[in-house]
Amino acid sequence: MKNSLGGVDTVLLLGGRSEIGLAVVARLVRGGARRVVLALRDAANAVPPDLPAEVHLLEFDAARPETHPEVIEAAAGLVGDLDVVIGAFGVLGRQDGYDADPAAAAADVMVNFAGHVSTGLSAARRLREQGHGTLVVLSSVAGVRVRRANFVYGSAKAGLDGFAQGLRDSLHGTGVRVLLVRPGFVRGRMTAGMSPAPLSSTPGQVADAVVAALRSGHDSTVWVPRLLGPAFTVLSLLPRAAWRRLPR
Secondary structure, eight states, rough: OOTTTTTEEEEEEEEEEEEHHHHHHHHHHHHHEEEEEEEEGGGEEEEEEESSSSEEEOOOOTTGGHHHHHHHHHHHHHHHOOOOEOOOOOOOHHHHHHHHHHHHHHEEEEEIIHHHHHHHHHHHHHHHHHHOOOEEEEEOOTSOOOOOGGHHHHHHHHHHHHHHHHHHTTTTTTTEEEEEEEEOOOOOOGGGOOOOOOHHHHBBHHHHHHHHHOOOOOSSEEEEEEEEEHHHHTTTSHHHHHHHOOOO
């Protein structure tokens, strides 16, 4: 549960190797969080990060939705009430690869969308029972208006974005928050070797925005950087023919 000052005490990171997720966790620990669960694949052989907190590693596979309720309950069994649950797992594939291998496209959509649906509903049930807590959903501007350059990835993020908004509405009045995060291009391991898009950011900058929003105490949608919000308001008005001509 939250500490005596009302701050975050316990954190569950689904996708325990995520650069953004770990950056958020590190900042929450600096802010007073004492107990952390990192859920990730091959947890038995993983090395926990050096954090001044109690850290637990838990086996988690985003592609196995039948195990997700057990993961949430196991995390709660380790640290008690979950103050913040962060969904930070995903796969960034190439559109040309998906064009050549539809089965791979379907598998990645399973992780990027269906995996978040399963974990999100499981986490929401736990947080509702507690009567408090925040689910942080890492979406992307790629899902706000899907581009032909990465439409498989973007369509999964579009589904996730809609799911998070609907889940937020369904939890209104329960004491549970849903924080929807829409980063642009993030320069990190996942995008290594790619040319950064305009208004790109770092995992640390995304984490700073997430932690600031958590402290606000309100449901919100976080654009990183903030300028992407008004930028996509304008881009959403582009006719389809003009949108289609944007650089790949």
